[in-house]
Each structure stands twice: as C-alpha cells, then as structure tokens.
Amino acid sequence: MGRKEIYTKEQIHAMEMNPYTHSVNAYQITFTLEFKEFFVDQIRNHRKKAPQILKAAGYDPSWFTKGCKSSLRRRILEEADSERGLRAPRGLSTAEQIAAFESKNLSMQKTEASIKELQERIVHLEKQVEFLKKTSNIMTNPTLK
Structure with a gap:
C-alpha cells in the first residue's frame, strides 16, 4: 500500500x-x-x-x-x-x-568479462605493433622518406 x-x-x-x-x-x-x-x-x-x-x-x-x-x-x-x-x-x-541473484554464477560472468576485455586488449596491441612496424620501416628505409 x-x-x-x-x-x-x-x-x-x-x-x-x-x-x-x-x-x-x-x-x-x-x-x-x-x-x-x-x-x-x-x-x-x-x-x-x-x-x-x-x-x-x-x-x-x-x-x-x-x-x-x-x-x-x-x-x-x-x-x-x-x-x-x-x-x-x-x-x-x-x-x-x-x-x-544468488543463483547467478557471478564468477563465471566475471571470467567471461575478463576474457572479452583481454581479447580487446590483444586486438589493440596487435594494431599498435603493426603501426610501429610500419613507422619503424619508414624510418629505417631512406627511399621511403
């Protein structure tokens, strides 16, 4: 009421x-x-x-x-x-x-969220590595300057 x-x-x-x-x-x-x-x-x-x-x-x-x-x-x-x-x-x-709420497996949800976060970080780091390779290649190769 x-x-x-x-x-x-x-x-x-x-x-x-x-x-x-x-x-x-x-x-x-x-x-x-x-x-x-x-x-x-x-x-x-x-x-x-x-x-x-x-x-x-x-x-x-x-x-x-x-x-x-x-x-x-x-x-x-x-x-x-x-x-x-x-x-x-x-x-x-x-x-x-x-x-x-108690029946939800929160540890599993946290694990899944952590895995997703780590996968996103890996993709980001791979992009950074590719970028660094390209920029270092430009710096070391005088003909590309």
Whole structure:
C-alpha cells in the first residue's frame, strides 16, 4: 500500500521476514495472496478490524496510517468481490529476487568479462605493433622518406 511516510530500515527488515509479505520497499508493501485470503476470512468470519488483522498476521499496526489501513481493507474486499477474485501479486517477491541473484554464477560472468576485455586488449596491441612496424620501416628505409 502506498504512503507518504517512509518505512525505516528496521521496519522493512521486519516486514521482509514476515511470510505474508510479497515485497516491500521504503514507500510500499505488497502482500501475498495468502495474506489477502487471511484478511478476508478475518473480516467476514470473525468480524475483526484491519489493525487486529495486521497484528494477528505479525505486523505492527502502528506502522500503517489510518488511511492506509482503511484503503487496505477496501482494496482487498473489492478484489475478493471482483469477478476474478483474489489474485497473487505480480512480479517476483523479495525472497525470490534474492534467490535469483544468488543463483547467478557471478564468477563465471566475471571470467567471461575478463576474457572479452583481454581479447580487446590483444586486438589493440596487435594494431599498435603493426603501426610501429610500419613507422619503424619508414624510418629505417631512406627511399621511403
């Protein structure tokens, strides 16, 4: 949910650790489909309010403004009542992004970049050698001067 105030690094870290968090940054949090289902169940079957649900889900309700909490309630219920129903958030979660980054073979990428850089240096040096050969040939051969 968007908001004007920014989350602190500690709040972001705590929210990232929560299994109901899909992704979070300094300005917004995106909840998982499981959270949305839990939220709807708590409202419809247990008559709980947004702050109680957030607390039950492991979030500190004070981190969310009153407007944010009411917007969260409205949006999730609208999505639940829509023709398509509740949907999972788009894109990779924070955990999935970290896992994808860790799975990349960075040492191989560095090796490939180093090889390419060395190949470019060899080509450049070969051009310099050819140039020096031509210029030294001109200097040593009096008829070419």
